[in-house]
Amino acid sequence: MSKAAFEAGASSVDLTIEDPLLEVRDLKKYFPIRKGVFARHVGDVKAVDGISFRVRRNETLSLVGESGCGKTTAGRTLLRLLAPTGGSALYRPIPNGPQVDLFELSNAKMRGFRSDLQIIFQDPFASLNPRMPVSMIIGEALRVHGLARGAELEDRVSQLLERVGLRAEARNRFPHEFSGGQRQRIGIARALALNPRFIVCDEAVSALDVSIQAQIINLLKDLQEEFNLSFLFIAHDLSVVKYLSDRIAVMYLGRIVETGTTQDIFERAAHPYTQALLSAVPRPDPTLAKDRIVLQGDVPSPMNPPSGCHFRTRCPLAEDRCAETYPDYVRLSATHSAACHLIQPET
Amino acid sequence: MSADGKLLELQGLRTYFYSEEGEARAVDGVDYTLMKGETLGVVGESGCGKSVTALSVIGLIPSPPGKVVGGKVWFKGRNLLELSEKEMQEIRGNEISMIFQEPMTALNPVYTIGNQIIETVRLHQGLGKEEARQRAIEMLDLVHIPNPEARIDEYPHQLSGGMRQRVMIAMAMSCDPDLLIADEPTTALDVTVQAQILELIGDLQSRTDMSVLLITHDLGVIAETANHVAVMYAGKVVEYATAVDLFAKPRHPYTIGLFRSLPDFAAPGERLQAIPGIVPSAFRFPSGCRFRTRCPLASEQCAREEPPLVPVEDSGEGHTLACHFPEEALGL
Numbered sequence: 001m002s003k004a005a006f007e008a009g010a011s012s013v014d015l016t017i018e019d020p021l022l023e024v025r026d027l028k029k030y031f032p033i034r035k036g037v038f039a040r041h042v043g044d045v046k047a048v049d050g051i052s053f054r055v056r057r058n059e060t061l062s063l064v065g066e067s068g069c070g071k072t073t074a075g076r077t078l079l080r081l082l083a084p085t086g087g088s089a090l091y092r093p094i095p096n097g098p099q100v101d102l103f104e105l106s107n108a109k110m111r112g113f114r115s116d117l118q119i120i121f122q123d124p125f126a127s128l129n130p131r132m133p134v135s136m137i138i139g140e141a142l143r144v145h146g147l148a149r150g151a152e153l154e155d156r157v158s159q160l161l162e163r164v165g166l167r168a169e170a171r172n173r174f175p176h177e178f179s180g181g182q183r184q185r186i187g188i189a190r191a192l193a194l195n196p197r198f199i200v201c202d203e204a205v206s207a208l209d210v211s212i213q214a215q216i217i218n219l220l221k222d223l224q225e226e227f228n229l230s231f232l233f234i235a236h237d238l239s240v241v242k243y244l245s246d247r248i249a250v251m252y253l254g255r256i257v258e259t260g261t262t263q264d265i266f267e268r269a270a271h272p273y274t275q276a277l278l279s280a281v282p283r284p285d286p287t288l289a290k291d292r293i294v295l296q297g298d299v300p301s302p303m304n305p306p307s308g309c310h311f312r313t314r315c316p317l318a319e320d321r322c323a324e325t326y327p328d329y330v331r332l333s334a335t336h337s338a339a340c341h342l343i344q345p346e347t
Numbered sequence: 348m349s350a351d352g353k354l355l356e357l358q359g360l361r362t363y364f365y366s367e368e369g370e371a372r373a374v375d376g377v378d379y380t381l382m383k384g385e386t387l388g389v390v391g392e393s394g395c396g397k398s399v400t401a402l403s404v405i406g407l408i409p410s411p412p413g414k415v416v417g418g419k420v421w422f423k424g425r426n427l428l429e430l431s432e433k434e435m436q437e438i439r440g441n442e443i444s445m446i447f448q449e450p451m452t453a454l455n456p457v458y459t460i461g462n463q464i465i466e467t468v469r470l471h472q473g474l475g476k477e478e479a480r481q482r483a484i485e486m487l488d489l490v491h492i493p494n495p496e497a498r499i500d501e502y503p504h505q506l507s508g509g510m511r512q513r514v515m516i517a518m519a520m521s522c523d524p525d526l527l528i529a530d531e532p533t534t535a536l537d538v539t540v541q542a543q544i545l546e547l548i549g550d551l552q553s554r555t556d557m558s559v560l561l562i563t564h565d566l567g568v569i570a571e572t573a574n575h576v577a578v579m580y581a582g583k584v585v586e587y588a589t590a591v592d593l594f595a596k597p598r599h600p601y602t603i604g605l606f607r608s609l610p611d612f613a614a615p616g617e618r619l620q621a622i623p624g625i626v627p628s629a630f631r632f633p634s635g636c637r638f639r640t641r642c643p644l645a646s647e648q649c650a651r652e653e654p655p656l657v658p659v660e661d662s663g664e665g666h667t668l669a670c671h672f673p674e675e676a677l678g679l
Contacts, residue, residue, distance in 0.1 A: 066537035067508075179625050180393075209392035209564065214608035214621035221618070236538065239567075243610030243619070262615075280542040282567030284611055286590040290571060294546055295539045298507040 012256045013054050014247060015334045019096055020054035021230050022078075022198060027051050027087035029070070029077040033303065045303050047073040049254035050087070055198070057095070058224065060231040062241045064277075065251035068299050071234045074251070075200040078102075078232070079117050080110055091116075093197060115145055115194035122203035124183030128175040134161070135171040138190050145194060160189040164219060181212035188219065192227070200232045205240060217244060238281050242266055247335070250274045253302055253310040255326075260336035270330075271338040273311045309341065317342055353421070354526060354558045355381040355404070360418035362396075362403045364629075365411065371629040373399045375582035376418070378656055381526070381575070386552070386559040388573030388590065390566060390605075394626055396582040397562045401528045404560075405443055406435040423525070441471050444519035448531035450511035454503040460487075460514045461499035464521055471522045486517040490547060509540035513547070520551060527552075528560045533568065545572060566609065570594055575665075578602045581627055581637035584656060588666040598659055598668050600642045603679050636671065643679065644672045 013023075030044035048070040055061050063071040076082045078089055080102060089102040093116060102113065121127035128137055138157050142148045148156050158168035164185040175183055184204065191199055201220065205213045217240065223229060235241050241248060242262060249259040250271065258271040269275045276293040295314045300306055306313045312322040319341070327341045362374040374396040381387040389397045402408050403415050406427065420427040422443070427435065447453045455463060464483035468474050474482060480499070487495035490513040503511055512532060519527055529548065533541035549572065552559055561572055569576055569590065576593045578586040578601065586599040597603050606612060607620035624641040627633055635653050639645035648671050656669040670676055 066539060181625060209626075210566070210605060211392060211608045211622035212625065214610075214619040215623075217610065218619050218621055238538070239609065239611045243613055243615070276539060280538045282541075282545070282565065282571045284566040284570045284594065284606070284609060286570040286573075286594050288570075292542055292546075294542050296543075298509050298540060299537070 011052050012249065012259045012329055012337055012339070013052050014259070014261075017054040017056055019092065021057045021092060022055040023090040023092075024054075024078060025052050025088045025090070027074060027077060027089065028085040029073050029082060030085045043303070046254050046305070047302055048077060051249070051251070051254075051256045052087075053249055053256065053259065055230050055232060056246070057197075057230055058228050059246040060224070060233050060244050062233040062235060062245040062248045063251055064235060064238065064241050064248060066236065066277075066299055068253070068302055069251040070254040070302070071251050072202055075119070075202050075232055075234050079119055079200060081119070091198075115141070115147075116197045117200075118191040118194065118196040118198070119200040119202060120184075120187050120191050120204040122206050124180055124187050124207070125175075127187055128183060130175050133172050133174055134186055137175070137186060138171075138193055141190065141193050147194065156193070157189075160193055161186075163192070163223075164189045165215075179212075181208055181215060184208060184216055185219070188216075188223070192223065195227070196229065198230045198232070200234065202234045203236070204233075206235060206237060213240070220244070238278065250277065253299065253305050255310065255339070257311065257340070258336075258338040260332070264333070264336040268332070268336070270332055270336070270343050271311075271340050272315050272317050272342075274338070276314075276316075309339075352382050353380055354383045354423065355387075355560070356419075356421040357400070357404070358419040358421070360400060360403055360420060361416045362399050362408055362413060363416050364413045369630050372582050372632065373413075373629050374403060375632075377579070377582070377584050379575075379577040379584055379587055381558050381560055383525075383558055384552070384556045385574040386561055386572050388569035388576045389560065389562045389579060390564065390569050390576060391579035392564060392626055394629065395579040396629075397579050398530050400579070401445070401530055401560060401562055405439055405445055405528060406430075406432075407439075407445075440467060440524075441522045442524055443526045443528065444522070444524040445528040445530065446512070446515045446519050446532050448534050450508065450515045450535075451503060453515055454511060456503055459500050459502055460506070464499075464514070464518050467518050468521045482521065483517075486521045487514070489520065489551070490514070490517045491543075492517070507540075508536055509543060512536060512540075512544055516544070516547065516551070520555075523555060524557060526558050526560065528562070530562045531564070532561070534563070534565070541568075548572070566605065567611075578605070581632055582629060583637065583669065584667075585638065585669045586667070587656070588659075589663055592663040592666050596662060598662065598666070598673055598676050599638075599670050600644055600672075600676055600679060601638045603676065604641075636669075644670075644675050646671070 028050050029048040030046050032041050033043045035042045065071050077084050084103050090099050091102050092099040135157050139153050161168050161170055166185050205216050245262050247261050248265045249256045252273050258274045276295045279293045297314050308323040309327055312318040322341055327339045329337045329339050330343045330345045331337045357377050357379050360377040364371040377400050391397045404420050461483050465479040468482050469479045484495045492498050492513055533544050573590045576590050577584045580601050586602050604622040613619050622641050633640050635651050636649040639649040654669045654671045656667045659666045659668045
């Protein structure tokens with residue numbers, strides 16, 4: 001997208017956000033498809049196909065969508081755990097201070113920013129090294145970045161463990177000795193170790209039982225308050241998202257289809273996909289009427305997305321023009337926009 | 348079928364597992380009832396015994412290490428625990444079918460989906476090859492798989508997760524069962540696909556008068572599908588009621604805690620009221636009431652005596668509760 005189009009507002013960014021901590025522009029991540037003995041490049045899986053958003057300081061932006069929509073890839077590419085195919089990620093650690101494009105940095109320079117940008121993974125069983133005691137898991141980054149050593153390191157690890165609700169004695173134990181919720185606390189302590197400003201929470205509470213999930217959600221909220229953190233919360237559970245988010249971006253097949261404040265999305269969803277997604281969530285009240293929009297079919301493969309609007313094959317409102325061009329963003333308000341041919345812009 | 352409309356009734360079912368660490372009392376005295384044509388939702392967190400209970404009903408507990416050590420499973424007037432393996436085989440697949448959370452692991456990857464359905468109907472209904480194939484196509488059509496004549500020759504990996512779960516349901520339905528046990532049937536699926544599958548199960552149920560035993564951790568799914576609900580904790584049913592009664596006025600401190608943990612009921616900015624602590628290990632349940640280590644009402648009596656599952660006086664018909672303090676729980 002051109003800079004001019006950006007300024008004109010034909011984008012998914014929230015125009016009310018000035019001086020964002022992070023501004024992502026037109027982020028793309030393609031995975032090449034190779035065929036034959038010479039591994040000829042025959043096409044791309046466009047896992048993330050040009051998404052733009054801003055993240056304020058001390059706020060939670062959620063990326064939501066179904067499997068294969070690209071939300072996890074977006075989070076990982078943003079942190080350069082995957083190499084970006086295109087776009088920029090403008091990071092401004094100090095309010096109104098200098099801005100760097102994370103995607104332009106050399107690996108060595110990027111390392112300097114890694115302490116600021118952390119990630120918490122979904123599966124606390126797979127994301128902790130089973131051969132390391134907790135003190136090493138949490139202390140490793142401190143050591144690597146040369147931030148603490150010896151007794152100071154030990155103290156810091158104990159502090160972190162206590163802050164996430166574990167006992168300091170847990171330091172000498174191994175991951176398998178903990179329950180799922182406790183392991184997620186260890187993952188959070190590890191993310192916090194370097195005093196980050198921005199944390200990608202990639203389905204961080206999805207694998208947990210509801211009573212434990214509530215404990216971890218409370219912990220994340222407390223930590224955000226205490227350390228002024230910004231979260232990019234990647235999740236598919238919309239009730240958790242509603243509770244935790246300031247703003248939400250809904251993704252479908254590699255693109256953001258709608259974005260807005262939590263109220264915009266939950267009270268005035270404009271995109272037919274967002275509406276269907278919200279209505280599909282089972283609500284814990286047996287007396288409610290089931291006025292559900294049940295979508296037909298499955299999410300198409302990102303290897304071969306439908307022409308025009310990617311959602312048209314499942315959209316109850318699709319018209320001929322939807323097959324022709326991908327819709328531009330329509331601005332519904334300064335905070336709210338959606339990409340659909342059938343939506344009328346703000347008047 | 349017994350005259351009172353009960354299809355399935357569990358009385359004091361106990362299933363233990365034995366390992367080097369000792370005896371795990373995964374299911375330790377479970378009572379619940381499923382009426383004909385209804386859906387019973389069994390809800391609880393990981394390790395509460397909800398799946399092991401279902402596997403005990405259908406006779407699929409791996410032994411060793413597991414063993415059904417006590418209780419009764421009444422199904423259409425017979426105690427399934429007294430049947431021989433041969434008699435159980437007659438019932439499994441014919442009268443009781445089961446679908447699982449992960450349809451990829453439940454389907455055999457080296458056979459086409461058609462082969463797998465055909466095997467089921469030939470085995471149980473003694474149909475010939477051609478008839479069985481026709482029946483399989485009908486079943487795929489019944490679960491809304493598009494173009495079933497072609498899809499029948501595909502392998503499981505060629506299908507999406509939602510389609511695989513439809514195939515599982517087609518197999519389960521192919522012998523027209525009286526009872527469908529669905530163990531977290533939509534947990535691995537996206538929410539829009541979950542909506543499709545729940546709608547499909549409901550639709551099949553209304554056509555065939557089948558009963559469904561639905562095991563899930565998702566209170567939203569329970570609210571939308573279940574007529575009755577059994578809440579399990581640490582190998583026991585702690586509360587049983589109609590869905591309407593349970594959601595309107597939960598009485599067990601654990602049930603209340605579960606509801607309060609849900610972000611759905613919290614106002615924006617309000618902290619979630621999480622249940623403190625973690626689920627106790629099945630090797631070492633606390634004495635007395637097993638929830639007492641996490642319960643705000645726990646007293647010395649709770650440590651001493653295990654509360655029985657008894658009717659709640661001031662609630663709807665059939666609402667039962669295992670708590671020493673039903674009055675105090677109202678004030679939580």
